[in-house]
Amino acid sequence: MARPRVRLVVTADDFGYCPRRDEGIVEAFLAGAVTSVSLLVNGAAAESAAELARRHRIPTGLHANLSEGLPVGPARHGVSSLLGPEGFFLGKMGFRKAVAAGDVVLTQVREELEAQLSRFRELLGRDPTHVDGHQHVHVLPGVCQVFAEALQTCGVSFTRLPLERGVGGCAWLEAPARSFASAVERDARAAMGPFAHHGLRAGAAGPACQGRGGALCPRQPRLQEAPRGDPW
Numbered sequence: 614m615a616r617p618r619v620r621l622v623v624t625a626d627d628f629g630y631c632p633r634r635d636e637g638i639v640e641a642f643l644a645g646a647v648t649s650v651s652l653l654v655n656g657a658a659a660e661s662a663a664e665l666a667r668r669h670r671i672p673t674g675l676h677a678n679l680s681e682g683l684p685v686g687p688a689r690h691g692v693s694s695l696l697g698p699e700g701f702f703l704g705k706m707g708f709r710k711a712v713a714a715g716d717v718v719l720t721q722v723r724e725e726l727e728a729q730l731s732r733f734r735e736l737l738g739r740d741p742t743h744v745d746g747h748q749h750v751h752v753l754p755g756v757c758q759v760f761a762e763a764l765q766t767c768g769v770s771f772t773r774l775p776l777e778r779g780v781g782g783c784a785w786l787e788a789p790a791r792s793f794a795s796a797v798e799r800d801a802r803a804a805m806g807p808f809a810h811h812g813l814r815a816g817a818a819g820p821a822c823q824g825r826g827g828a829l830c831p832r833q834p835r836l837q838e839a840p841r842g843d844p845w
Contacts, residue, residue, distance in 0.1 A: 624649045624773075626676050626747070628666070629656030639665050651676035651745055654732040655685050663736035674743035674771075675733045677726055677760070679750045680708040686728025687721075694718040695725060705748045709796075712753050722759045730767055745773035749797045757804035761811040772808060774801045774815040 625638040628650040635658055641647040649672040652662060656678075666673045679695060680702050688695050694717050697703055703711055711717045733741050744764055745751060751760045751772065764772060780786075780794045808815055 622649055623647050624651055624674070624743075624745075626651045626745075627653055627656070628673070628676070629653040629659035629662035631656070632658050632661060634658075635662045635665060639669060639671070642669060642671050648672065649674065649742060651743070652733065652736070652741075653678055653682075653747065654729050654736060655682050659732075659736060666737065672742045673737060674745065675729060675741040676747050677729055677744055677751060678702070678747040679722065679725060679756070680705050680748050684725050684728070685732050686725040688725055693721050695721055708750060709753065712756060717756070719755055719759050722756055723763060726759065726763050730763070740767060741769060743771035743773070744769050749773075749775060749800070752797065752800040752804040754800065754803060757800075758807045761804075761807040761813060764813060765811040770812065770814055772813050772815045774804060774808065776801050776805075 623646065625641060625647045628635060628638055629652050638647060638650055642650070650662075650666065651674045652666070653659060653676050656662065663673075665671070681704065682702060683689065683700065684693070684695060684702065687693075689700075694711065695702060695708075697707070702708065708717070730741070730744075744760070746756075746760070750756060752774065760772070764770075775794075775797050777794070777798055780791070780798050783791060783794075786794065
């Protein structure tokens with residue numbers, strides 16, 4: 614019996630973060646190493662990145678950001694549970710702590726996500742091919758439900774679920790990265806229900822293939838030696 618064909622999608626995140634990073638991503642796309650990108654619409658280089666995506670016809674999704682930089686939605690104009698005292702997002706761990714403590718107002722998450730989707734359409738002239746979360750914020754408890762509802766409403770069918778069994782045992786990951794990846798994996802499993810209920814399709818591998826700073830290096834094991842992501 615023939616094995617089902619599997620399509621490998623290699624997505625470069627943080628498109629729009631800065632021109633130098635974008636240049637490398639485009640180079641990787643043109644070389645065939647990357648097949649799609651996820652755009653940070655609040656990134657410093659979002660507009661030039663969008664132009665690169667249009668010029669090179671790069672499949673582009675939204676890298677929804679709730680943890681780094683400035684908001685693009687109503688939170689810009691007043692006090693918000695998403696922001697610190699200086700008006701910036703709370704940071705990678707700060708946002709997670711706020712969610713865990715129940716300090717994040719989910720209606721404000723929805724407003725910011727919708728604003729970023731709107732900004733994406735302004736920049737690209739179309740809907741995103743997929744939506745995922747910067748630093749995996751989209752799988753956090755409660756937040757995942759907001760994402761699922763918003764994506765269904767705007768007709769986006771694809772997201773990312775970093776389901777990698779055994780990621781906590783990856784000795785080549787440094788301890789903080791291993792702990793973070795394990796927490797993300799647990800959150801992703803809990804997010805499967807809301808995402809499936811709203812008709813989203815997802816799958817991913819990545820954290821187990823990373824080294825220092827999230828980059829692959831010659832010392833890293835081959836991709837097939839990393840824990841397998843679950844089919845979903």
